[in-house]
Amino acid sequence: MKSEPNFNLSHMNHRNTLTLPFLILLPQILLAQSEIGNINKKAVLNSVDKHRQELISISRNIWELAETAMNEFQSAKVLADYAELHGFKILRGVAGIPTAFIAEYGAGKPIIGVLGEYDALPGLSQKAQPFKEVLKEGAPGHGCGHNLLGTAGLGAAVAIKELIVSGKISGTIRYYGTPAEETIVGKVLLAQAGLFDDLSVCLDWHPDEENKANMQSTQAAAEFAISFHGKSSHAAVDPWNGRSALDAAELFTIGMNFLREHVKPSVRMHYVFTKAGDVPNVVPQEASVLLWIRDAKQSGVLEVMDRMKEIASGAALMAGVDYEIALNKGVYELLVNETGAKVLQENMKLIGPITYSSEELDFAYKVMKAYEMEDKGINGAIKPLESTAPYPDGGSTDVGDVSHIVPVIALRATIAPFEAPWHSWAIVASSGMSIGQKGMLFAAKTLGITMVDLFENKKLLQEIQNEFIKRKGKEEWKAMLPDSQPALR
Ligand SMILES: [Zn+2]
Numbered sequence: 001m002k003s004e005p006n007f008n009l010s011h012m013n014h015r016n017t018l019t020l021p022f023l024i025l026l027p028q029i030l031l032a033q034s035e036i037g038n039i040n041k042k043a044v045l046n047s048v049d050k051h052r053q054e055l056i057s058i059s060r061n062i063w064e065l066a067e068t069a070m071n072e073f074q075s076a077k078v079l080a081d082y083a084e085l086h087g088f089k090i091l092r093g094v095a096g097i098p099t100a101f102i103a104e105y106g107a108g109k110p111i112i113g114v115l116g117e118y119d120a121l122p123g124l125s126q127k128a129q130p131f132k133e134v135l136k137e138g139a140p141g142h143g144c145g146h147n148l149l150g151t152a153g154l155g156a157a158v159a160i161k162e163l164i165v166s167g168k169i170s171g172t173i174r175y176y177g178t179p180a181e182e183t184i185v186g187k188v189l190l191a192q193a194g195l196f197d198d199l200s201v202c203l204d205w206h207p208d209e210e211n212k213a214n215m216q217s218t219q220a221a222a223e224f225a226i227s228f229h230g231k232s233s234h235a236a237v238d239p240w241n242g243r244s245a246l247d248a249a250e251l252f253t254i255g256m257n258f259l260r261e262h263v264k265p266s267v268r269m270h271y272v273f274t275k276a277g278d279v280p281n282v283v284p285q286e287a288s289v290l291l292w293i294r295d296a297k298q299s300g301v302l303e304v305m306d307r308m309k310e311i312a313s314g315a316a317l318m319a320g321v322d323y324e325i326a327l328n329k330g331v332y333e334l335l336v337n338e339t340g341a342k343v344l345q346e347n348m349k350l351i352g353p354i355t356y357s358s359e360e361l362d363f364a365y366k367v368m369k370a371y372e373m374e375d376k377g378i379n380g381a382i383k384p385l386e387s388t389a390p391y392p393d394g395g396s397t398d399v400g401d402v403s404h405i406v407p408v409i410a411l412r413a414t415i416a417p418f419e420a421p422w423h424s425w426a427i428v429a430s431s432g433m434s435i436g437q438k439g440m441l442f443a444a445k446t447l448g449i450t451m452v453d454l455f456e457n458k459k460l461l462q463e464i465q466n467e468f469i470k471r472k473g474k475e476e477w478k479a480m481l482p483d484s485q486p487a488l489r
């Protein structure tokens with residue numbers, strides 16, 4: 001997955017030879033920005049620059065709040081209030097989720113959407129400094145940079161709103177405040193409520209270690225809770241009267257592990273025991289397993305699911321117990337849109353690479369040193385458009401479901417040192433300071449000027465939609481959710 005950066009900025013004192021490209025590229029960046037001929041794109045860039053301080057303070061505010069999935073009450077409010085201040089129509093608590101909202105401006109077609117996330121990860125509290133130190137004991141932290149993610153999309157939406165107000169473009173801009181990405185369920189619930197159905201195109205971005213237009217899919221995934229119900233008895237006095245639910249759970253996981261030999265290489269299965277009895281001298285009456293199945297496509301997940309059901313049934317039969325299988329949640333794989341990615345790519349080039357100060361490079365150097373990893377600087381270059389790999393890397397996202405309903409164009413932008421471990425204190429630290437904030441502003445600008453293309457160019461919009469229809473094929477999207485699951489909300 002990782003490749004060498006083609007624009008490697010390293011700490012000046014440690015890699016003197018690599019400071020030269022930085023100096024050479026600087027005039028080119030200024031040149032590139034001044035060459036933007038489209039006045040609406042210029043207006044978007046000016047708007048993001050004008051709101052720069054506000055966007056930085058919003059991202060920092062959400063970083064400090066660091067609220068986990070479905071608890072993002074204040075973070076959602078910060079973003080929704082900002083959109084409201086800018087005249088957007090706000091729908092709070094959409095899809096029955098208190099921390100979800102929609103902010104919309106304009107009327108008619110096209111309707112361009114942009115996704116925002118703002119949930120943090122448990123236990124990752126960290127100060128915005130290049131060595132490990134907890135900000136608030138036991139608190140969550142933004143180890144995936146979602147404080148930046150949610151803010152950049154809104155920055156782009158505000159810039160487009162200003163163009164609609166001035167009559168330069170017409171249509172609707174709609175920002176989605178989507179909670180609970182880390183538990184891969186927020187957008188699935190919004191999708192189930194039909195909230196993406198009328199979009200022309202949806203834009204998305206995610207913090208990364210590279211600037212690129214996303215050409216890679218993600219894994220479809222589903223989470224199942226498998227429960228076994230037996231009979232308790234004294235484990236030594238009358239074990240023959242007992243039926244162990246734990247025996248069934250163990251036999252089930254043995255079966256799943258044997259299944260690994262007979263699934264496609266793209267399949268991943270992982271589980272934990274969530275209940276396994278209390279004490280050894282009681283035959284366990286209840287046992288349960290939480291299982292994830294992933295594959296490159298949702299249809300692959302369903303195939304493995306069918307085998308899993310048979311294995312659960314066999315395990316229960318062997319142990320003489322009853323069993324239940326519940327689907328907790330699931331997501332589809334991401335459908336790539338190459339036509340859209342190419343537009344993003346050209347727009348990234350218009351903006352030019354992100355450059356870093358010696359203080360920022362020093363920050364990156366110290367982070368990597370603290371991790372005992374090689375310092376490879378911060379990669380602010382624009383990565384050339386990749387081809388789509390046959391199988392996605394590990395990992396799943398609820399953006400996948402949106403991409404089966406409307407075309408999704410996805411950006412990645414650098415917010416952290418190159419090759420720094422993700423979902424870690426290093427990402428929390430970078431997300432709370434200027435390295436992350438630069439990536440956030442770069443994303444806001446790229447998304448904003450890409451939206452200009454989508455509003456101005458009907459033919460392009462049609463081509464993006466044509467590719468979406470072709471990639472989706474005949475498959476019908478259906479949310480992988482239980483009929484009622486109040487615990488998720
Ligand atoms: Zn993330």
